Amino acid sequence: MIQPIFVYGQHILEQPCTDIQLESPQLQNLVNNLWDTMRNAQGCGLSAPQIGLPYNVFVIDSQNAFQAIGKGFRKRYFDAEDKGIQGIFINPQLLEVSSKMWKAEEGCLSLPSLIKGVSRPWQIKISYYNEQLEYRIQEFSGLTARMILHELDHTNGILLINHxxxxxxxxLYFKLKSIKKGRVKVSYPISTR
Incomplete structure (x- = not known):
């Protein structure tokens, strides 16, 4: 079900999240709501605090981004064999980051209309539970790693503005004030409560 997206100024966006119990009856509904809400907003990632829940859970879709960008740009954003993913990350933990950094612009559904160039590691290793509740340790690179790090920031109470x-x-004071008060034009429902 599509949920309103919490925007800048909401306390929950500034708080570290807690892991969710894998046997929680809330988990499947949460994951479904994240997918529905992200797709409705035409986003590429969404975390539980962005829909008002303090859990360490998020979804990303770098596969759609891979398909949307031209072949010439793919080398900048993806490794040779990488075609992006559609993934669910439950209770993820960052284990390692590469020393290779790269800068690219990022946006955020909780900070509508703000775009910022952010430097992030090219490659990461994380542990997490997938949609089948299987424990995984996996490496990701390029745009997929960037999306994961952006959503991990959310689960740690860090917003794009913190970069x-x-x-x-x-x-950006007046723009941030407008976002905080809900005076932004977006195509998706937002929450300023």
Missing amino acids: MGLLIKKY
Whole structure:
């Protein structure tokens, strides 16, 4: 079911999340709501706190991004054999990051209309439970790793705005104030409660 997306200024977005019990009756419904809400908003990732739940769970879709970008750009965002994924990450933990960094622009459904260039590691290793509740340790790279790190930030109470310097935050003061008050034009339902 499509849920309103919590936007900048909501306390839950600034709080670290807790792991969810794998046997929780809430889990399957949460995952379904994340997919429905993300797709409705035409996003590529969404975490539980963005729909008001304090759990360490998120979904990403880098496969759609792979298909949407031109072949010439794919080398910049994906390794040679990588075609992106559609994945569910339950109770993920970051284990390792590569020393190779790369900068790319990111947006966020909780900060509509803001785009920021962010430097992130090219490759990561994480542990998590998948949709079948199987424990996995896996490496990801490029855009998929970036999406995972962005959503991991959300589950740790870190927003895209936290990657911006003080001067930029001051410059964006009125835009952030508008987002906080729900005075933004978006195609998806938002929550400012």
